[in-house]
Amino acid sequence: MKQWLNDFKIAIIDENIDEIERxxxxxxxxxxxxxxxxxxxxxxxxxxxxxxKKDILAPKIQKLKNAxxxxx
Numbered sequence: 001m002k003q004w005l006n007d008f009k010i011a012i013i014d015e016n017i018d019e020i021e022r023x024x025x026x027x028x029x030x031x032x033x034x035x036x037x038x039x040x041x042x043x044x045x046x047x048x049x050x051x052x053k054k055d056i057l058a059p060k061i062q063k064l065k066n067a068x069x070x071x072x
Contacts, residue, residue, distance in 0.1 A: 001030045
């Protein structure tokens with residue numbers, strides 16, 4: 001679990017969405033409450049990262065859609 005936490009931290013720092021997704025597909029097993037709290041905090045942080053990326057990408061996607069319609 002400690003390796004999972006370290007890998008997840010690095011994925012957040014690198015803003016590596018694919019790695020975050022890969023790590024979330026793994027089972028998170030621990031009986032240590034502190035470790036589970038850390039995992040939850042990291043998942044919350046990853047959620048905010050994805051939300052912010054979505055907010056940044058939404059206008060760009062709209063511009064691409066508009067450009068695509070121009071050529072149709």
